[in-house]
Amino acid sequence: MKKNLFYLCLFLIISSCKTDLNGNLTKVSTLEELNTAINNAKPGDQIVLANGTYKDAEIKFTGEGKDGEPITLKAETPGKVFIEGESSLEISGNYLEVNGLFFRNGHSPKANVIAFRTNEKDVANHSKVTNCVILDFNNLERDQDNLWVQLYGKHNELSNCYIAGKTNGGPTVRVDLKGNQSIRNYHKIINNHFGPRPRKGGARGETIQLGSSFTSMSPSNTLIANNLFEECNGEVEIISSKTNFNIIKNNVFYKSEGSVVTRHGNYVAVDGNYFIGDGENDQYGGIRIINTGHWVTNNLFYKIKGKNFRSPIAIMNGIPKSPLNRYNQVTDVVVAYNTFVDSDSPWQFGVGTNISQADVLPPSEIRSARPLRTEVVNNVIYNSKGDPNPIIEHDKADGVTFASNIIDNNGVEIKNSYGLISKELTLTDIGTDLSVPTSGFDDVEEYNGFDFETITEDLLGNSRSKSNQIGAILNVENINLNLLDKSKYGADWYSNEVEAKEPITHTVSNASELVAKLQEAESGDIIDLSFGVFTIDESLIIDKSITIKSSGDGKAQIIFSGKENTPLFQLSPYGKLTLKQVILEGNNSNYAFASLKKNMSNHFGLNVSECEISNFNYVLRVYKQAFSEEITFKNTSIADCENGIELSEETNDRGDYNTEYLTIDNCNFNNVKQNVVDYYRGGYDESTIGGNLLITNSTFTNCGEKEKNKRLFNHNGIVNVNINNNTFKNNKVQFVSILWGAKNNVESNNTIINSGEIKTEENLVMTLMY
């Protein structure tokens, strides 16, 4: 008997190690060895990349594995194999697997960092990239669009990867469907951690894009499941589904400034996802719906404050007989069994209607086709602070069936209820700081729509067959989710959680110390300037997060004697400067702050407060393709400069701009001759909603006399502009500002003395982007 057991065990061991026993393991440590190993690989073989850094590695991994016997290319130790410099990975063949690589400190010389093909004909099938990391692998310029991962072929998988930090144009991940070899692909994008993608400033910043409008008629059947999307803020679309029959399921969208959008294509299932906001940031969105046949079921929206295009459920108006790349009408859509907690105006219809813009847009741009044959049923809304408008009709929702929806609005009356049933509900703690109503409505009979018997489970996977009820979550005991446990997503060897580091303060008392310490300091450190004058003659490079401030009671003064058209502070990639209580003085021909003229491969930042700035040619000059998430001037005076704050070089009219937020608060501008505030966005795009200009509590005197277009502020194309509580005195301009009425451009409480006027134009004539 013991002997038998031994043989059984042996058999089991051999069986379970089949791959290892059958295949060869080849360890390689150079690219040449790697290529040789790839060329020789047979089904079941493993190629092991020795730990180390591989620079300028353009890896082509081709081969023919078999089902159960893949050819594997893996790191000796996952996370200890670094792909750097000008590097890329291309894969084609069948049953190939890549495991454990770390792409960092570089960028791809090609259109992709990882491509599931090696040329137009040769694609990968049944292959996967797993347990890898791609971090900040950005092209040198924002306008050099690329895709970090592009899937071609069929039945491929991107799983358990951590991917973050893309700042250049182009979706992070895209599924390509051009050619019959890539349709009905059944790709899986699962268990990944999509870490922060900073705001890009304009379009082309999606985290995942499934196809394009040109392949929007193709069946894709891609699955995006069980991923964590964390701070995916690239643009308004986190996932842009542009093909048919995709499934977006059980993902967590955490503090991500965008929406899941069924942009093109049809019959997409968006089922069982978590959209988690903070109850404050109104950029966090939900699901925006365009086209036909989508099913939005079992989703939870928690403290989502996105409005209009970013509202939890945004059902758009279409363009009648829409062009292929625009907006088809919404028809045959089902929105059922979802739960909305403390999410503002969660149901919005006719989003994007622009009938009023018929004067400035061609007929083929007018979104007037309202949703048809659409059902919004069996949903639950809970508002701890009542919402008078849970349903907003930008255009009539007369093609929508509402039934069996309930609301606890905490006593606040609803203007437009469409049959919402009022209830008093209690909340259940389900973990992850989520409190959700799961009971108190079992007396409401569910609306039974066509094919609703296919909605077999709730958000947590519990069966709806026995005691079904409306809303995303059935009433079961002891729910304790741990959605934000990051170890559940991404590469098992990588965490994006960094330990907080105590900043070091470096005190400097003369110019050369300042230069030396600035170089020496680590990101996050502080440089204290002793009281006195620092004369600087070459630009100070800002390429990390750094704070420079006066140490004591009086303000230190920096006099910049550098060459004309060079900046005192050279804002470089990753350079985030906080400047406090400092006097800056130029020689009238040089600049206070400027970005690099090129190769701004990552974003910069600028926060200036309690400073005095004078005698510069430019206060701030931001060049094309440079981008900052935030630029702030606060409690600061700016005087006797030829140019002020200049962010107007994104003139290619692709919808780009140079900063997401530009804030001027309690500042004093005096004798700034032109470009006092010049912030430009060219190219009309109805869905993106930046930039943001706030000018408040400030005074502008004797400014703008050289401004050719006679406007003190130029902010053409910026979507959100707020000018309030300022005083304008003796500025030689015709207009303080011309506001864009159709967008969110507003002014209030300004005092204008001998400074022209603030005018509002409802519609701006702009270049269409597409």
Place this chain on the structure above:
Amino acid sequence: MKKNLFYLCLFLIISSCKTDLNGNLTKVSTLEELNTAINNAKPGDQIVLANGTYKDAEIKFTGEGKDGEPITLKAETPGKVFIEGESSLEISGNYLEVNGLFFRNGHSPKANVIAFRTNEKDVANHSKVTNCVILDFNNLERDQDNLWVQLYGKHNELSNCYIAGKTNGGPTVRVDLKGNQSIRNYHKIINNHFGPRPRKGGARGETIQLGSSFTSMSPSNTLIANNLFEECNGEVEIISSKTNFNIIKNNVFYKSEGSVVTRHGNYVAVDGNYFIGDGENDQYGGIRIINTGHWVTNNLFYKIKGKNFRSPIAIMNGIPKSPLNRYNQVTDVVVAYNTFVDSDSPWQFGVGTNISQADVLPPSEIRSARPLRTEVVNNVIYNSKGDPNPIIEHDKADGVTFASNIIDNNGVEIKNSYGLISKELTLTDIGTDLSVPTSGFDDVEEYNGFDFETITEDLLGNSRSKSNQIGAILNVENINLNLLDKSKYGADWYSNEVEAKEPITHTVSNASELVAKLQEAESGDIIDLSFGVFTIDESLIIDKSITIKSSGDGKAQIIFSGKENTPLFQLSPYGKLTLKQVILEGNNSNYAFASLKKNMSNHFGLNVSECEISNFNYVLRVYKQAFSEEITFKNTSIADCENGIELSEETNDRGDYNTEYLTIDNCNFNNVKQNVVDYYRGGYDESTIGGNLLITNSTFTNCGEKEKNKRLFNHNGIVNVNINNNTFKNNKVQFVSILWGAKNNVESNNTIINSGEIKTEENLVMTLMY
């Protein structure tokens, strides 16, 4: 043992008769009884309609049958139950079957004759209409569009029906996909005989339409198989596929003036069909391709002479970013394993390109997007008379892969061969008067495209797995098809083959005999007029096929003294008049020929030869909504009339017109003051190709003096115009004709004396139809 056998037999009998034994059989003979029976029907029940005629029967057949136990509504004797008058059939529920009904002598008061739903919500599923006939069940007016059979719901079947004679607007059969209850329908339209559908004159005359552009994003999965399409001449599209994943398989398209068109929607399989022409009629077409992902395989094209839009394989140019209802680009299409015998220029690319019309059409109408990623491979072409242009590029075919195609061009050099391999082939008789090359090319290696392993069979269902070869038909012994055996299609109790009847000649010698005999005569008969004068004071009703001619040597004369604006010959539905060797004289205020002013529920026809016509207000006046396939005047003189041939009332600009062919051959027009020839088509449609005007060998003298627009001939919008070998003398007009250069308008060998000129305008400014 015997006993056991007995019980076994009993068991088998009971099993096989399960339905009959379980269900009730209810015989009904009134609509009231029918309704009661329907209300009471249980799964397995049969409702038998007693033989007889049911007038104005609006039947609603609702019920819940079961799989294997349908509720059946059937004729007592198939074909002996007539549904007439204002009648319709609507079906909803599950597992319902209708069998053996004959719809004739009437029309539907509703939008459909047969609808697979009873209202917007209640559709039929798993239901069928089989073994029925719908014949000439036309609405009273051509413009009263309807659909004879409309399928809704899922898994329904239209089988073994004979359907013919639709003359009013609207497809004969349509599958509707509005609403999730009707997508992925898997309907079967099988084994039917679609008999002659006369030319409609303009659009909206399809035999089958699958969805519409508004549902063109929906999966349909409809199967159209094993049907015979005979003389389906309604318009340019016989089958208009407008949805996705349809299968069109093993059908016979016999002498049908149109094409199978993948008009909207994508991924349609057109496999194993027979397109059979006569080698002469250039209206018989093949397959016209628009959109993405279609597979055209295993089809045989035999003596198909269609050109351009109707060519055997017509691959269109698309509109870049096309509007929903226009032309998407062709991408990812496969045309493989087809055989073309004596079919002119079978492969045409860039069909519909209209870059040259950029001046008269908006940009959203310009078809400039050439096919992409398209494969034309493994095909065989045989031309017994060589064709110098088997491939025509209306625009470049640079996105098309050509490979492994062969041709036997009988020695004629090919200008543009794209790698066609020349061979000498022999033909094999495969029955049905078809001789096809099936051998002689097994040395040509097949091109192996992506997924080509799914092309498992040839046109005849023989496996390609063992000895595959290019072309539609594998080289097997003793093929003897009997494709045109009509007993294989349609209702088993109905044949459209009529025995030739010997016409009866009725001789009449005075007016009252003429009136009496005309009424008495049967369709096809001849009325011989004795030499002499017939004075007629009321219109003669022509409502059948009739020939009226002079019996002897001299021409009889008919003097019409009827009221003003009434015609001598009242051309009524089904009225086809052949008039020969007769003199017609009016009173200057009445008409020689006219259609009905309304209720022209079927087409008329007119053929006038060797006649002399004078002193009418109108020679021919055709009112709106009246249509004739052919109107011919030959060897006839027309003199001293206020108006000539007037067919210009189709002014709604929907692309309609009043006759398909208008021919004036060897005629003599003298002193016809206006509307000499006035033939109008309004509404631009790029794909339809009528009407047809031929004016040849004729003389026009002193005509047109009252014509307001100073043109002798008005034929605005008529696509085919040929004016040749005529003499024009002293006609007081500015233009004899203004030809439409972009379409097929030509003139030659005309002599023009003091009669203005013939001018050609390349592009006509017209109303767009859609």
